Amino acid sequence: MPAPFAFDNTFAAQMDGFFLPAQAAPFPEPKLALLNEPLAQSLGLDVEQLRTEGAGIFSGQSLPEGATPLAQFYAGHQFGGFSPQLGDGRALLLGEFLDPAGQRYDLQLKGSGPTEFSRGGDGKASLGPMLREYVISEGMHALGIPTTRSLAVVTTGEPVYREEPLPGAVLARIAASHLRVGTFAFFASRQDIAGTRKLMDYTIARHYPDLATIPNPAVGLLNAVVDAQAELIAQWMMVGFIHGVMNTDNVALSGETIDYGPCAFMDRYDPGTVYSSIDRQGRYAYGNQPGIGQWNLARFAETLLPLLDDDDDTAMNHAKEALQAFGLRYQAAWTRGMRAKLGIIEAQDEDDVLAKDLLEIFEAQKLDYTTTMRSLSSIARGEAPRAGLARANAFEGWSARWLARLDAEPNGRSAAADRMDAVNPIYIPRNHLVESALDAAVGGDLGPVQDLLEAITHPYEVQPGSDRFAEPAPDAFDDGFQTFCGT
Numbered sequence: 363m364p365a366p367f368a369f370d371n372t373f374a375a376q377m378d379g380f381f382l383p384a385q386a387a388p389f390p391e392p393k394l395a396l397l398n399e400p401l402a403q404s405l406g407l408d409v410e411q412l413r414t415e416g417a418g419i420f421s422g423q424s425l426p427e428g429a430t431p432l433a434q435f436y437a438g439h440q441f442g443g444f445s446p447q448l449g450d451g452r453a454l455l456l457g458e459f460l461d462p463a464g465q466r467y468d469l470q471l472k473g474s475g476p477t478e479f480s481r482g483g484d485g486k487a488s489l490g491p492m493l494r495e496y497v498i499s500e501g502m503h504a505l506g507i508p509t510t511r512s513l514a515v516v517t518t519g520e521p522v523y524r525e526e527p528l529p530g531a532v533l534a535r536i537a538a539s540h541l542r543v544g545t546f547a548f549f550a551s552r553q554d555i556a557g558t559r560k561l562m563d564y565t566i567a568r569h570y571p572d573l574a575t576i577p578n579p580a581v582g583l584l585n586a587v588v589d590a591q592a593e594l595i596a597q598w599m600m601v602g603f604i605h606g607v608m609n610t611d612n613v614a615l616s617g618e619t620i621d622y623g624p625c626a627f628m629d630r631y632d633p634g635t636v637y638s639s640i641d642r643q644g645r646y647a648y649g650n651q652p653g654i655g656q657w658n659l660a661r662f663a664e665t666l667l668p669l670l671d672d673d674d675d676t677a678m679n680h681a682k683e684a685l686q687a688f689g690l691r692y693q694a695a696w697t698r699g700m701r702a703k704l705g706i707i708e709a710q711d712e713d714d715v716l717a718k719d720l721l722e723i724f725e726a727q728k729l730d731y732t733t734t735m736r737s738l739s740s741i742a743r744g745e746a747p748r749a750g751l752a753r754a755n756a757f758e759g760w761s762a763r764w765l766a767r768l769d770a771e772p773n774g775r776s777a778a779a780d781r782m783d784a785v786n787p788i789y790i791p792r793n794h795l796v797e798s799a800l801d802a803a804v805g806g807d808l809g810p811v812q813d814l815l816e817a818i819t820h821p822y823e824v825q826p827g828s829d830r831f832a833e834p835a836p837d838a839f840d841d842g843f844q845t846f847c848g849t
């Protein structure tokens with residue numbers, strides 16, 4: 363049989379000193395729990411081969427030809443405090459491969475056993491959290507949001523011990539790369555300027571190749587990462603996604619969403635929403651995400667300072683300008699996204715006010731964000747607003763303003779309604795659905811996970827018989843809901 367992946371491992375070949383060789387722990391009985399066949403197909407992989415060999419490959423038991431398994435160095439600001447050495451403590455980079463379009467991906471195993479960076483942890487993962495990453499990352503992709511993707515989940519046949527014994531599992535994921543703000547922080551915090559420069563050159567070659575030849579590539583890279591993060595976080599805000607642990611080791615330089623731990627989708631609209639059990643101060647609350655994004659980019663800018671300019675003041679000015687640009691870029695992306703959600707094409711200055719006024723109504727009435735947004739297109743089609751909106755005194759005035767805008771659009775309200783249905787999802791990975799599907803899976807039944815995946819990977823199309831996937835959780839569920847890091 364041909365090798366399953368045509369590996370071409372640039373990181374292993376070029377970045378000596380940025381990783382340590384590593385290998386997977388032995389596992390007694392690896393079994394393929396989920397294989398993402400549509401993804402495998404789009405990557406040009408042999409689906410049949412992965413069905414038969416996937417359990418061994420994705421648990422790290424049989425090393426595919428050409429793999430160079432390694433654990434990467436990185437540091438990170440975690441909840442504001444700097445940890446100078448984190449690194450891949452429960453992950454293994456098997457290598458890189460190209461898809462038929464020439465796009466390069468990392469293939470990484472998560473939960474594959476301890477490495478030099480495990481700091482006393484077991485390096486392993488349990489089935490629930492690995493399925494959680496699979497489901498939510500695939501949901502995010504279907505929503506059109508840049509993200510790492512999940513190729514497979516393998517159960518290992520051995521328990522992992524958290525508060526209780528849980529079935530162990532490994533997630534195989536692909537990413538544009540696993541380079542993070544924290545990767546730069548690792549080398550910069552050791553005053554390793556040559557190392558930081560080498561990492562910069564590698565990052566540029568891999569993600570922003572056009573910058574290689576501009577006069578100041580370091581400034582170019584900073585601005586490119588700022589732009590990518592501003593666009594990404596604005597997209598999270600559009601769908602009510604709360605990452606939950608926006609530490610700088612979880613900020614990918616590619617601009618992909620990475621590391622689905624305690625993440626969750628907001629039900630009722632409230633900027634203060636926090637689900638993560640470890641986020642006691644609400645640092646990573648829904649409404650704080652753009653501000654935290656900017657804070658994380660300030661940490662990135664700091665790592666680049668010696669490369670931005672030889673003169674300290676000039677370097678600092680470059681950093682300040684880039685961070686200011688984050689605010690502008692984020693605001694523009696947010697307004698652009700909201701305009702689309704409201705069916706508006708022709709921009710006007712007060713579009714952000716129109717959107718914010720609507721969200722104020724959502725918040726005051728404690729309305730479910732996703733279903734209420736989706737319901738607006740029915741109003742554009744002439745239906746009465748649903749009870750939650752109708753009960754808000756401010757809604758009548760708001761809706762008159764909004765409908766007047768749609769009337770001025772080419773083809774008016776009905777065309778706007780169709781556009782809205784293409785960007786306001788019906789099905790998102792709602793917390794209560796994810797939890798109950800994962801509970802069933804841990805109990806041995808993957809059916810509910812499959813059903814949920816079917817709904818959320820087609821988020822905009824009405825799927826007959828799938829009403830329960832569209833409904834908000836009962837209030838009592840949302841009030842007490844907490845997510846965990848899954849380590």
Ligand code: AMP
Nearest residue numbers: 448449450451452480483484485486849
């Ligand atoms: P994460 O919360 O997945 O972003 O991980 C933060 C850091 O903790 C990374 O350095 C991980 O490699 C490490 N880590 C998380 N879980 C484990 C584990 N079970 N064993 C060893 N290291 C871990």
Ligand code: MG
Nearest residue numbers: 611612620621
């Ligand atoms: Mg992480």
